[in-house]
Amino acid sequence: xxxETPVEEMSFEEAMxxxxxxxxxxxxxxxxxxxxxxxYERGAALKARCETKLKEAEEKVAAITLDExxxxxxxxxxxxx
Amino acid sequence: xxxxxxxAQPGGNTPEFTVSEISGAVKRTLENTFGRVxxxxxxxxxxxxxxxxxxxxxxxxxxxLASVTWRGQLSQLAQLPEEGMEVIATGRLTxxxxxxxxxxxxxxxxxxxxxxxxxxxxxRKKALEAEGLFATERKRALPFLPEVIGVVTSPSGxxxxxxxxxxxxxxPRRVLVWxxxxxxxDCAPQVARAIEGFNALDxxxxxxxxxxxxxxxxxGSIEDLWGFNEEAVARAAAASEIPLISAVGHETDTTLIDxxxxxxxxxxxxxxxxxxxxxxxxxxxxxxxxxxxxRAAGQAVSARRQRLGDVSRALPxxxxxxxxxxxxxDWLDTRLPSALRAAAAAKRAQLTQAAAVLRPATxxxxxxxxxxxxxxxxxxxxxxxxxxxxxxxxxxxTTAARLTPRPVQRTIRDQARRLADTAARGGTATRATLRQRxxxxxxxxxxxxxxxxxxxLQRGYAVVRDDNNRxxxxxxxAQKATGMxxxxxxxxxxxxxxxxxxxxxDTPPEQGSxx
Numbered sequence: 001x002x003x004e005t006p007v008e009e010m011s012f013e014e015a016m017x018x019x020x021x022x023x024x025x026x027x028x029x030x031x032x033x034x035x036x037x038x039x040y041e042r043g044a045a046l047k048a049r050c051e052t053k054l055k056e057a058e059e060k061v062a063a064i065t066l067d068e069x070x071x072x073x074x075x076x077x078x079x080x081x
Numbered sequence: 082x083x084x085x086x087x088x089a090q091p092g093g094n095t096p097e098f099t100v101s102e103i104s105g106a107v108k109r110t111l112e113n114t115f116g117r118v119x120x121x122x123x124x125x126x127x128x129x130x131x132x133x134x135x136x137x138x139x140x141x142x143x144x145x146l147a148s149v150t151w152r153g154q155l156s157q158l159a160q161l162p163e164e165g166m167e168v169i170a171t172g173r174l175t176x177x178x179x180x181x182x183x184x185x186x187x188x189x190x191x192x193x194x195x196x197x198x199x200x201x202x203x204x205r206k207k208a209l210e211a212e213g214l215f216a217t218e219r220k221r222a223l224p225f226l227p228e229v230i231g232v233v234t235s236p237s238g239x240x241x242x243x244x245x246x247x248x249x250x251x252x253p254r255r256v257l258v259w260x261x262x263x264x265x266x267d268c269a270p271q272v273a274r275a276i277e278g279f280n281a282l283d284x285x286x287x288x289x290x291x292x293x294x295x296x297x298x299x300x301g302s303i304e305d306l307w308g309f310n311e312e313a314v315a316r317a318a319a320a321s322e323i324p325l326i327s328a329v330g331h332e333t334d335t336t337l338i339d340x341x342x343x344x345x346x347x348x349x350x351x352x353x354x355x356x357x358x359x360x361x362x363x364x365x366x367x368x369x370x371x372x373x374x375x376r377a378a379g380q381a382v383s384a385r386r387q388r389l390g391d392v393s394r395a396l397p398x399x400x401x402x403x404x405x406x407x408x409x410x411d412w413l414d415t416r417l418p419s420a421l422r423a424a425a426a427a428k429r430a431q432l433t434q435a436a437a438v439l440r441p442a443t444x445x446x447x448x449x450x451x452x453x454x455x456x457x458x459x460x461x462x463x464x465x466x467x468x469x470x471x472x473x474x475x476x477x478x479t480t481a482a483r484l485t486p487r488p489v490q491r492t493i494r495d496q497a498r499r500l501a502d503t504a505a506r507g508g509t510a511t512r513a514t515l516r517q518r519x520x521x522x523x524x525x526x527x528x529x530x531x532x533x534x535x536x537x538l539q540r541g542y543a544v545v546r547d548d549n550n551r552x553x554x555x556x557x558x559a560q561k562a563t564g565m566x567x568x569x570x571x572x573x574x575x576x577x578x579x580x581x582x583x584x585x586x587d588t589p590p591e592q593g594s595x596x
Contacts, residue, residue, distance in 0.1 A: 012226040013225035016363075019374075022374070023370050026378060029381065029384065039378075057360050072282065
């Protein structure tokens with residue numbers, strides 16, 4: 001998986017795939033003890049990353065405002081209800 | 082009466098027009114009578130002048146109506162004329178007086194009915210498909226969890242509400258709405274600009290760039306949805322670098338943008354569902370993964386602890402390792418002093434035994450005996466030498482007396498006799514061989530005589546030859562011969578002119594060339 005990407009910069013999907021791989025590797029029981037501790041730590045970090053991304057589930061709805069030339073000038077809160 | 086009749090010349094009281102007056106009158110009449118007309122027909126030749134005015138023909142199978150839309154009116158047209166399109170044009174008739182022509186100034190143009198629209202859509206679809214804009218390879222994967230979702234739709238109405246509602250249920254996200262008209266002539270350019278505008282946003286800018294776009298509109302008639310069938314919209318969607326979901330109309334409506342979008346959702350709600358996963362599911366999944374992680378890591382440790390316990394139980398206690406060795410050491414330790422004593426005693430006994438026989442008298446006795454033997458042998462040495470010499474001399478005398486030439490002479494005689502015998506046998510063998518060969522020669526000669534023709538002559542036959550001494554064996558050859566020689570057993574008889582020679586070598590030279 002993307003070993004190069006630091007966990008803190010991973011997208012949810014990347015973190016998810018990496019976590020899946022780590023769990024599968026650990027569960028195979030064929031990892032050295034030292035390595036399994038490292039894997040566990042990595043798995044914990046990935047899980048935290050996933051949770052962070054899931055907690056970021058904040059809803060912000062805005063409408064683009066356009067200037068005279070039809071270019072986006074900014075946003076304005078939108079309440080469509 | 083006559084005056085009256087004369088006055089009443091044809092056309093006499095009809096007012097006269099100048100050309101400009103009649104032209105202006107026609108123009109007024111036309112414009113008053115046909116100030117606002119709707120004309121249905123097929124668009125013929127279309128020509129956009131450099132001035133920006135658009136000239137085109139509207140025709141049916143019998144007549145052609147010149148039409149024009151001025152530059153300033155073009156933006157009002159819901160539909161630009163395309164050749165072959167069945168249209169309904171609305172406008173007023175006017176004249177082009179200086180050329181004695183009239184034309185329709187078109188202010189509104191729309192396709193004539195659904196059939197015309199569908200035909201045009203089909204044509205566009207084919208063109209874009211031929212360009213490869215619908216190719217599956219062009220479709221990009223949608224992000225699993227977009228951070229920012231850009232929605233191109235009307236800011237009011239059910240569509241945006243449905244989308245936001247479904248997003249909130251599943252996974253609340255940042256949503257940027259780019260307000261556009263979703264029907265009418267402004268729809269297509271605004272939607273195209275919104276797609277381009279979202280793509281043009283700087284990822285790090287004040288307005289975040291979405292990583293997923295949804296272009297949505299609720300259901301409506303084909304005319305209502307028509308903006309999403311415009312080529313500009315389809316091209317903008319195809320060019321979008323941000324993955325794009327189209328959700329226009331109901332499930333049964335397929336617009337041009339649906340063919341080029343990366344995913345076609347049947348409804349706006351479905352688009353929201355495709356856009357984000359369900360957050361609660363993901364939280365559950367993450368918890369499960371966490372639990373598996375802890376369990377797997379715990380198992381990794383406990384499995385090793387178990388193995389360590391197993392292995393260490395199998396390990397013997399340290400003191401037991403030395404027991405056997407210690408016991409052997411103790412045993413040897415107790416045996417060591419007695420063994421040394423026993424060995425010393427044994428050696429002493431051997432020494433005593435050996436020392437008992439070791440006395441000077443013994444040595445002296447042996448020396449005296451040896452000397453006596455030596456004296457005896459020395460006394461016998463000289464006589465023995467003299468005797469040996471005498472014996473050798475007498476053997477030599479005997480042998481010298483026996484040396485004579487007689488045996489050699491005898492050998493020479495024997496060899497000479499054997500030579501003579503061999504020579505005699507050689508002569509006899511040669512003569513016998515010679516005799517045998519002579520007899521065989523005679524036998525062969527007899528055989529030859531028996532088989533030869535001379536022997537046949539003896540039995541009464543004759544040989545006939547011609548005068549060239551060739552043997553004649555048939556009648557034809559005999560008739561050709563000028564002369565014949567017949568050989569009997571006792572001689573030749575010659576018949577005819579020429580006399581053949583006795584022997585072939587006597588043949589005359591001039592006939593030699595014939596042979």
